Amino acid sequence: MAGRYDAIIVGAGHNGLVAACYLARARWKVLVLERRPVVGGACVTEETFPGFKVSTAAYVNSLFRKEIVHDLRLADYGLAFLERNPSSFTPFPDNRYLMLGADADLNRREIGKFSTRDAEAYPRYEAMLERVASVVEPMMTMVPPDIVRPGLGDGWKLLQLGRSARKLGAALGEVMEIMTGAARPILDRWFESEQLKGTLATDAIIGAMASPSTPGTAYVLFHHVMGETNGKRGVWSYVRGGMGSLTQALAQAARDLGVEIRCGAEVARVEVGDGAVRGVTLAAGDEFTAPVVASNADARVTFTRLVDSGMLPPEFIEAVGRINYDSASLKINVALAEVPDFRACPGAKAGPQHHGTIHICPDQDYIERAFDDAKYGQPSQQPVLECTLPSAVDPTVAPPGQHLMSMFVQYAPYKLRGATWDEMRDPFADRCFDLLNEYAPNFKRAVLGRQVLAPVDLERIFNLTGGNIFQGAMPPHQLFSFRPVAGYAGYRTPIRGLYLCGSAAHPGGGVMGAAGANAARVMLRRR
């Protein structure tokens, strides 16, 4: 089987699909090849338990770009974001709790239970993040300037960045700290109550092999407050029908634009001749030709497994070899007969405590200790749990009366010392369940089924090197003009016609769509 296309996209993650749509809108003939039986990559819904719509990997949205929803008319394809209100619930061992959300009065009352000073500081903290976001957010849709071989255009971009940074005035120092520093000293300066700081610090460690006192975690925290839902900044939502509804909507929009999508089609090789891309060959042997190939796979997979590394400059291969893929995130999807009934906030029916993210993380020291275990190659004795119950807001994801839980767990290091994940997967999941059961004593008996995805499973299922959920860690030296490597942050690669279009490139991980849209813009400039 063979075919000629204007562009081939390797991988139908949400970014690959976004790129395909924008190319097809410009009348390119586009083929998308996905190795899994289903489109979506890490943004997918699967019926893991009969009757349940499980968001296997990603589970909440706020980062997805609203201009893409608009351009591709995704609402017409059934995409709907369901706000979570309140958005966060943290039960504590002393049976108190903290609830947070978009409602300023609720936040003042809730934080005031622990500290009046913090209740007053919180709106100012949010306003500070908003100020930083006003400068950083426009960078998400920018093609980062090349700082290794800057041309005129790159100089102009740097000048523009300097200009918008000037708007911040004296706040620039604060921005630099957020972009490069650790989350903990920032939270310690703003607030005194450990209950609030512990809850806020969980955003700083999502997907990171780092604790809140590690430099670089302030940006991870910030990255997670930069999005919006239905025009409300920082508000996270469920996608009706699970996260896969987003990628199903994208896939249908793509098909309507003429894109051909093939699943179960693993690309084994990107074909290169005379320094330019020629097409791809599937593991099954089929060949497809195109002058443009965009890889939605991560940089390590793309440049060491799909492309013959002899075709690439040695210093580029070295730089790709230096990319940090450390990971310590594990996901457990749980089918439940009933909602967890929390000692701190009793209720056998779905209530506000079940709407948002349920944090099992009493304070920042708890996170530090959990990370200490991981540093020495052990899963945390007392892990940090982020649980969500989409079925409490979206009844379509579970059979009537039953519930679905996403349990996102840290730290579960990819590289274990003295054990394998085959040995540790179930005992560690049991430890997580025991922990949640201390807070909600009906939890374990309500479990109908579970799917445990250790970092090695995320690597195997989604082709994510090291199980890193962001296709590469997000410390400052792996962001913007340095993502995936300095000199190649503009979605181009050393091979003519070969591009990256996924979260391996700027602006990194999360269901955002910006990488796919930015990469498509760069590809379209070829003509």
Ligand SMILES: Cc1cc2nc3c(=O)[nH]c(=O)nc-3n(C[C@H](O)[C@H](O)[C@H](O)COP(=O)(O)OP(=O)(O)OC[C@H]3O[C@@H](n4cnc5c(N)ncnc54)[C@H](O)[C@@H]3O)c2cc1C
């Ligand atoms: C467990 C987990 C939880 C997360 N939670 C959230 C969350 O709640 N909210 C959020 O915003 N983000 C979350 N993220 C991050 C987010 O899901 C990812 O950053 C995002 O989905 C990446 O999208 P992508 O299109 O760039 O790449 P991917 O989703 O990684 O897609 C790449 C695609 O390429 C395919 N592929 C790879 N190699 C080949 C090949 N050789 N041939 C053909 N196809 C290939 C893969 O199968 C995959 O479908 C989470 C990620 C994980 C893993």
